[in-house]
Amino acid sequence: MKRKMFTLAIGLGFLAGVSFADHHLKLKPLPDKPPEPPDNPTTPAKVELGKFLYFDPRLSGDGSTSCATCHDPSEAWGKNQVMSPAYPGNEHFRHSPTILNSAYNSLMFWDGRVKTLEEQAKKPIISPFEMNLHYDLMIERLRAISKYREMFKKAFPKDKEPITLENTVKAIAAFERTIVCNDTPLDRYLRGDSNALSKKQKLGLKLFTGKAGCIQCHNGANLTDNKFHITGVPKSKAEDNTLTKITRNFAIRQFGFDNPYQFDRDLGRFFITKNPKDKGAFKTPTLRNVALTPPYMHNGAFKTLKEVVEFYNKGGGNIPNKDPRLKPLNLSEEEKSALIAFLKALTCENIPQVEEPELPEFDEN
Numbered sequence: 001m002k003r004k005m006f007t008l009a010i011g012l013g014f015l016a017g018v019s020f021a022d023h024h025l026k027l028k029p030l031p032d033k034p035p036e037p038p039d040n041p042t043t044p045a046k047v048e049l050g051k052f053l054y055f056d057p058r059l060s061g062d063g064s065t066s067c068a069t070c071h072d073p074s075e076a077w078g079k080n081q082v083m084s085p086a087y088p089g090n091e092h093f094r095h096s097p098t099i100l101n102s103a104y105n106s107l108m109f110w111d112g113r114v115k116t117l118e119e120q121a122k123k124p125i126i127s128p129f130e131m132n133l134h135y136d137l138m139i140e141r142l143r144a145i146s147k148y149r150e151m152f153k154k155a156f157p158k159d160k161e162p163i164t165l166e167n168t169v170k171a172i173a174a175f176e177r178t179i180v181c182n183d184t185p186l187d188r189y190l191r192g193d194s195n196a197l198s199k200k201q202k203l204g205l206k207l208f209t210g211k212a213g214c215i216q217c218h219n220g221a222n223l224t225d226n227k228f229h230i231t232g233v234p235k236s237k238a239e240d241n242t243l244t245k246i247t248r249n250f251a252i253r254q255f256g257f258d259n260p261y262q263f264d265r266d267l268g269r270f271f272i273t274k275n276p277k278d279k280g281a282f283k284t285p286t287l288r289n290v291a292l293t294p295p296y297m298h299n300g301a302f303k304t305l306k307e308v309v310e311f312y313n314k315g316g317g318n319i320p321n322k323d324p325r326l327k328p329l330n331l332s333e334e335e336k337s338a339l340i341a342f343l344k345a346l347t348c349e350n351i352p353q354v355e356e357p358e359l360p361e362f363d364e365n
């Protein structure tokens with residue numbers, strides 16, 4: 001028994017102290033095709049319909065806001081502003097993440113409250129500060145457009161009444177599963193092309209998987225462990241705007257709290273689990289294409305990758321319940337710059353671009 005404990009201690013010591021490049025913490029190339037649920041196989045007809053719906057602002061109450069408003073194809077399918085856009089008259093309380101490669105995520109949203117793209121797509125449509133549309137009104141609108149009646153029929157040929165909420169989100173999710181890319185220098189390097197990374201990027205990779213310890217949370221093919229961690233990201237100024245506080249307080253009530261005023265900031269996963277241990281925990285986001293999607297973190301607190309690396313170099317934020325994996329890193333200027341160079345090797349050469357469809361009109365009277 002004693003000997004077993006001793007071996008275990010050595011094993012743990014090795015993992016913690018020497019290297020994180022342990023075999024269960026690996027970076028992997030991203031597979032060509034994302035997984036798809038058995039009840040929603042991707043077909044060209046569904047993808048085409050999903051593309052129209054993604055760009056159609058009539059999925060919002062006043063016809064102003066589509067998915068593309070906040071996940072903009074020309075901004076690497078994200079939005080380069082601190083807080084996300086919002087339904088007119090509101091300010092959002094979270095930064096808008098990219099949907100590029102979200103098909104590989106097993107957790108959606110910064111707080112991971114939803115697991116699939118299908119379930120995810122239902123949320124913004126009905127959210128009063130995102131698209132603000134009642135599902136039944138959406139269905140009536142879609143049924144009043146002959147081109148959509150045709151496209152839904154083609155995409156869901158077995159259904160007697162194909163225009164439903166479930167089929168709407170299935171089509172959008174199928175479209176999102178085509179907004180993927182894996183032609184990054186890192187993927188080429190991991191597939192065996194040793195020249196795909198520059199010398200500096202190779203040093204950055206070594207730091208990422210070693211001294212800087214990033215791989216402890218950012219690992220696997222999508223550079224996320226699909227878990228939640230408390231990193232202590234500082235509050236961003238926008239969080240104290242009155243209109244931002246209004247949407248945050250509203251959301252906190254929706255998550256089931258009677259008194260949102262007891263919280264002066266976004267506590268992420270805690271609002272979902274109500275477990276005090278989760279206060280300030282957020283999902284580890286992918287780092288793919290991160291160079292294209294500033295600002296960073298759930299609240300857009302950091303403008304540049306340099307600011308992010310400085311934050312980790314200090315050992316993360318200054319809060320008591322922080323993840324113990326975060327410690328001061330003592331990186332030299334050269335090492336910080338190599339780490340940033342490595343993060344830039346996670347950018348796809350060909351970000352998927354789609355031509356914005358010409359949307360069909362409502363039926364004539």
Ligand code: HEC
Binds near residue numbers: 094099131
């Ligand atoms: C008004 C802005 C806005 C609109 C419109 C909007 N979103 Fe989002 N989206 C966001 C924000 C902000 C988040 C993160 C919210 C959170 O974490 O609570 C998000 C999260 C997501 C995610 C999760 C990504 C991840 O990595 O966690 C997906 C996927 C997504 N949106 C797809 C869509 C689709 C599809 C539509 C249209 C049906 C849509 N969004 C409409 C702002 C918007």
Ligand code: HEC
Binds near residue numbers: 230282
């Ligand atoms: C303890 C787990 C953990 C470690 C270690 C870690 N991260 Fe993170 N990372 C996260 C979480 C969680 C977030 C999101 C935090 C938030 O939004 O408040 C994040 C966010 C980021 C972002 C912002 C991504 C975006 O789209 O906004 C970057 C860039 C990043 N990390 C890079 C790194 C680098 C580089 C290292 C190593 C120096 C590292 N991380 C180490 C958990 C970790």
